[in-house]
Structures are given as structure tokens and as C-alpha cells.
Amino acid sequence: MTELRLSTRLGHALLFSGLAALVVLIKLLPLNTGPRMWPAPDLLLCLVLAWVVRRPDLLPLLLVAALLFVADMMLMRPPGLWSGLVVLATEWLRRRQRPLRAMPFAVECAMIGGIIATLIVVHWAVLAVLFVQQPTLGQQLLQVPLTILAYLPVVALLHFGLGVRKQPAIEGFGAGAART
Amino acid sequence: MAYNTDRGTDHFRPVRRVIVTLCLMCLFGVFFVWRIDSPRVERLRSDVVDTVIPHLTWAMAPVSGLVKMADDFNSYARLFEQNQELRRELQRMEAWKEAALQLEQKNARLLDLNNVKLDPKLTFVTGSVLADSGSPFRQSVLLNVGAHDGIRDGWAAMDGIGLVGRISGVGNTTARVMLLTDPASSIPVTIQPSGQQVLLSGDNTALPRIAFLEMPDLVRPGDRVVSSGDGGIFPAGILIGQVAKSPDNRLRVRLAADYGRLEFLRVLRYAGPEPIAETGGLVGASAAALLPPAPLDTLEEADD
Numbered sequence: 001m002t003e004l005r006l007s008t009r010l011g012h013a014l015l016f017s018g019l020a021a022l023v024v025l026i027k028l029l030p031l032n033t034g035p036r037m038w039p040a041p042d043l044l045l046c047l048v049l050a051w052v053v054r055r056p057d058l059l060p061l062l063l064v065a066a067l068l069f070v071a072d073m074m075l076m077r078p079p080g081l082w083s084g085l086v087v088l089a090t091e092w093l094r095r096r097q098r099p100l101r102a103m104p105f106a107v108e109c110a111m112i113g114g115i116i117a118t119l120i121v122v123h124w125a126v127l128a129v130l131f132v133q134q135p136t137l138g139q140q141l142l143q144v145p146l147t148i149l150a151y152l153p154v155v156a157l158l159h160f161g162l163g164v165r166k167q168p169a170i171e172g173f174g175a176g177a178a179r180t
Numbered sequence: 181m182a183y184n185t186d187r188g189t190d191h192f193r194p195v196r197r198v199i200v201t202l203c204l205m206c207l208f209g210v211f212f213v214w215r216i217d218s219p220r221v222e223r224l225r226s227d228v229v230d231t232v233i234p235h236l237t238w239a240m241a242p243v244s245g246l247v248k249m250a251d252d253f254n255s256y257a258r259l260f261e262q263n264q265e266l267r268r269e270l271q272r273m274e275a276w277k278e279a280a281l282q283l284e285q286k287n288a289r290l291l292d293l294n295n296v297k298l299d300p301k302l303t304f305v306t307g308s309v310l311a312d313s314g315s316p317f318r319q320s321v322l323l324n325v326g327a328h329d330g331i332r333d334g335w336a337a338m339d340g341i342g343l344v345g346r347i348s349g350v351g352n353t354t355a356r357v358m359l360l361t362d363p364a365s366s367i368p369v370t371i372q373p374s375g376q377q378v379l380l381s382g383d384n385t386a387l388p389r390i391a392f393l394e395m396p397d398l399v400r401p402g403d404r405v406v407s408s409g410d411g412g413i414f415p416a417g418i419l420i421g422q423v424a425k426s427p428d429n430r431l432r433v434r435l436a437a438d439y440g441r442l443e444f445l446r447v448l449r450y451a452g453p454e455p456i457a458e459t460g461g462l463v464g465a466s467a468a469a470l471l472p473p474a475p476l477d478t479l480e481e482a483d484d
Binding site: 024025026027028029030031032033035036039040061062065069070073074075076077078079080081083084087088091130132133134135139140143 | 196199200203204206207208209210211214215221224225228229232233236239240243244247248309310311312313314315316317318319320321322359361363364384385386439440441442443
């Protein structure tokens, strides 16, 4: 049982694509077309990060890249930059999946917050270097606490609703053991 | 045994690294191409939106309809107050209607006296709003009319009352309207009684800023703001809103259009002012033809 069954993989890939498409659609709904006081949390980012922390083996890289790129296109962001940065973040998390399994949830939240803030700062810095018009860094960083708040329900949905859970941490020493 | 799932990919690690690198190069490559040759990639973007969004309206329309119904249902709670409010408003409107009718008749008489021809070129195409920008920092909406309906970049879009924004990005069946509140929006306007020409630039708040105001003393909150037609982007004289003063003592514009709920927008067909290609008929060589016939001897002198 070293390989997951193909049907499980396909099913989860479809599930992830469906959720991502739903999030983008909800964002695109013309419910309130005026400017808002608070920027909305980035639910798509929450979804990707929460999933990759839990089951990186069920989230193919190319699927994430493609979905994020389409989202970039639809949501009027500079195409490619944000999706590239998020792909980098998921790769970083994939490398650390063994310590992540043993990590308490509070620490995980703090780490996710750090990642989101880093992503936003790097995104801002690249756009600033290339003289692309963009909102101020403060306005963008306002999204971080809101996105972390949205991270909790997303994790709850994945954990309880869809059964995307962390696998048990590997005890002891050896090739598969947690290197903390 | 279930632990082994993450080790299963070990054999593919070098291959995987290559795939990650290629993927990142593609994504960042597209970004740099966008930065260098923005119009081409933006056209690709509007093509993507154009193919995706119209196919999704069947999914989006019921959801937004439901949410709007829920909003309306909430308002049932204050049905009685609303009813009274509406009655009062109706009474006031009756008075206005009377005034408007009288003015209309007067206006018609005066126009008749003056032989004025109203500009017949200013027709409009109406489109309904499919989607908004989806990003907290961009203010734009997507309409269901596009190049197929003759929409062109730069045309003005308004709701029933005031200017809403301008077309920026046209697909075959969709067009994006950049709202006046978008940080990238900046249009020339006139503040009315004083006639000052200023720029109205959005900054992601509900009230766009007034920039390049020469004499702030002449402008009061409540003054009308209309488009000035400078630069040939918009037809002149479209209502935009009223001047308002923000708490930090800056002059801003309270927009006349209802930005909370944009459902149908009119896109004004406007070809811009006609360019003046040659010198006027009163000056230069062609003016000679208009002059009364000159005495014969003068003409002969000119021939020599």
C-alpha cells in the first residue's frame, strides 16, 4: 500500500478543483460592487495552504499552479506572479511535511500567518521594483489577520467535512521519522 | 504502512524538481511578459474571461439572486416604516413631477424657438453586470456586451443617473468597466457653478478624490460635478456627482450612481470629437472663394 489508489487521487483532485472554482465564483459574484472598508480574506490561499499542510500527496503541483493561474487571470491580478509565489510556498511546506505532522494547531496557524505575510511582502516588493501600480503595503497587509481568521473555518471544513486530515506523526528514528 | 505515502515520491525527486522549476519559470515568465508587453497578455486575459464567465452565468445568477432575495426579505421587517417613507416620498415626487412637466414644456418651446438639434450620435447599448473584479483592491465590473455588440475601449458607462466608469478591456461577448473608484481611474471633470477643470481620481474608497484644483475657495460641498469632455474620452456634461468634504478636510465627490448595486449599465457610443484636419474656411486660400466678387482689375493683377 505504498501508492494511493488512482480513484482517491482523482477524487481529491476533483474536490480541490471544485472548491477552488467555487471560491473564485463567490468572489466574482456582483453582490456588492462598491468599495468595502475591509479587504476580503483570500480564501483560495487558505484552501491551498490548509490542504498542502494536511495532505500534500493528494494535491498535485500542476493542478495548484494551473488553478492559481486561472484565478490570477479572472481576479485581475498581475498574471503569474502571485500563483508562482504560492507554488513556491506550497513547495516549501511540502519539504517540511514531517515536522508539520507533529506540529500543534496554534503553531501551524502562526506559521501560516508568517507565510501569508511573507508572500504579500514579496509580491509587493516585486511589483514595486517593476513600477506596477498597486495599493499600499499597509492596505495589503490588512488582509493577513483576516485570512488567518478565515483559515480556521477552512481547516474545520477540510478536517470534519471532507476528511482531509493530517496523517499521524512518525515516531522514532529511521528514514521516515520526524526530523524536528 | 500508511506512513509510506510520502516516501513513494522519492524515486521521482529529480524529475519532480525539474517539473517544479519549469512550472515556476512558466508562471514568472508570463508575469514578465505581462510587464513588458501588457496589452497582449491583457487581451489573453479578456479572452479567458470571455470564454469562462458567460458559461458560468447559469451558476452565478441563481446564487446572486438568492442573496439579493434574502436582503430584500430582511427589509420586510421594516415594511411599515418603509411604506410610510415611500408615501411621503411619493407626495414630494408629485410636486416635482408637476415642476418637471412644466419645465419640459418650457424647454420644448425654447428648443423650438432656437432650432436646436440634439446630438443624435449619442446612443447607448445596455448590458447587465455579470461579475465584479473579485479583488479587494480593484474596482471593476464585467458586462455581458462586448466587441460583438460594437463596444470599444474607452467608452463611458453609466447607470440610469450618473457616470459609473469607462470600458477598459473588451472581449468578444464581455467588456470590463473600470469604475470611477478604481485606483487606476482618473478622468477630467468640471465642477459646475465655478466651472473649474479638475481631475477625479479613484482611490479604492466610495468617494473619489478631486485632484489639481486651482481655486479651492470657489468650490463648496454640494456643487455639481459633470464630465468635462477634455481629452476626447467622454462626452461632456454627463452627471457624475456632488462635491463632498471628507473628515480630513479634503474635497471628494459623492457619486450619483448607485455603486452598491450595479445591475444594468448603459454604455454610451461615442466616437470622440471630430478632429479638425485643415485650416478653417474663413482663413487662407479657400476664403477667397467666399469673398464678394472682386473688381476685375484686381483679379488680373493677382494673375500676374
